[in-house]
Amino acid sequence: MDIRQLRYFCAIAEEGQISRAAQRLHIAQPPLSYQLKLLEEELGVKLVDRNTRSLSLTQAGRVFYQRAEQILGMLQAAASEVKDVEYGVNGILAIGSPPAIGNMYIPERIARFHEEYPYVRFQWREGNTFRVLELLESDMIEFGIVRLPVPAGAYEQLPLLTESWLAVARQDDARWQGKNALTLEELGAVPLILMHRQAGIYCHDMVVDEMKNKGISPDIVCESDNISAILALVDKGIGMAILPESTLSVRPAEDFHRMAISGCQLESSSAIIWKKEKRLSRAAKLFLELF
Numbered sequence: 001m002d003i004r005q006l007r008y009f010c011a012i013a014e015e016g017q018i019s020r021a022a023q024r025l026h027i028a029q030p031p032l033s034y035q036l037k038l039l040e041e042e043l044g045v046k047l048v049d050r051n052t053r054s055l056s057l058t059q060a061g062r063v064f065y066q067r068a069e070q071i072l073g074m075l076q077a078a079a080s081e082v083k084d085v086e087y088g089v090n091g092i093l094a095i096g097s098p099p100a101i102g103n104m105y106i107p108e109r110i111a112r113f114h115e116e117y118p119y120v121r122f123q124w125r126e127g128n129t130f131r132v133l134e135l136l137e138s139d140m141i142e143f144g145i146v147r148l149p150v151p152a153g154a155y156e157q158l159p160l161l162t163e164s165w166l167a168v169a170r171q172d173d174a175r176w177q178g179k180n181a182l183t184l185e186e187l188g189a190v191p192l193i194l195m196h197r198q199a200g201i202y203c204h205d206m207v208v209d210e211m212k213n214k215g216i217s218p219d220i221v222c223e224s225d226n227i228s229a230i231l232a233l234v235d236k237g238i239g240m241a242i243l244p245e246s247t248l249s250v251r252p253a254e255d256f257h258r259m260a261i262s263g264c265q266l267e268s269s270s271a272i273i274w275k276k277e278k279r280l281s282r283a284a285k286l287f288l289e290l291f
Helices: 003-015 018-025 029-043 059-087 099-116 129-137 203-213 227-235 245-250 282-288
Strands: 048-050 055-057 091-097 120-126 143-147 155-170 191-195 219-224 240-244 256-261 267-275
Touching (some): 003 029, 003 059, 055 059, 059 091, 091 282, 099 155, 155 245, 191 227, 219 227, 227 240, 227 256
Parallel strands (some): 091 120, 191 219
Antiparallel strands (some): 048 055, 143 267
């Protein structure tokens, strides 16, 4: 087993198809399939389930993928640290963030940083808080933006933003024209689209709990950790969303009607975090100073 095989396997796992992984790696499909076969034979386990269109990881494959990510992440970190010592500020700086809040903070700072340190290259990976924590734990990124809370004692934190959560409806929905706030009773009368709890975000539960305490049964038609998908459902008239204000930056402001929620105080905080006791590269330390 070698590093090349680990890279091949991770590409296959992430793309879900041999053909797409081969395109990403710029190699032909037959040798990629052969390397996967050799890897399974060496380990003595089946790593993927194949069908005619796509493949999925077996339980053993999921475990191996997590470890392979960690190994590749540590290898990349080691290479960056060595180059940093020898040549100064260069190498690859890997960061992670949710899409909306990352767009608020990252592009401008990358532009400023690139002017000062043009030899640093960036890997900016997007995902919800749960995914950013996974990337941190596997050393695939040095730091990430997350919505709090995160496990206590495991991370250093740099606070960024505290914002309100809003009820979000279609802009042309006549029921809410002229309204700046909704009561819990009004929310109980419409289908709701909420952020999925797997993302580590529980703020909308405050609304649901308050509704239940008042004898109101919420009609939750969908939960998702994809903000664009939630807003697409709102746009289709499927229901009303409860979202942090910053998430609306992924679509034009005029597409939606935003309203405060009366009857409970809804706020959510975000921060940049990195693993405690982890040695940050010089590039990472300098980039964090921009915040």
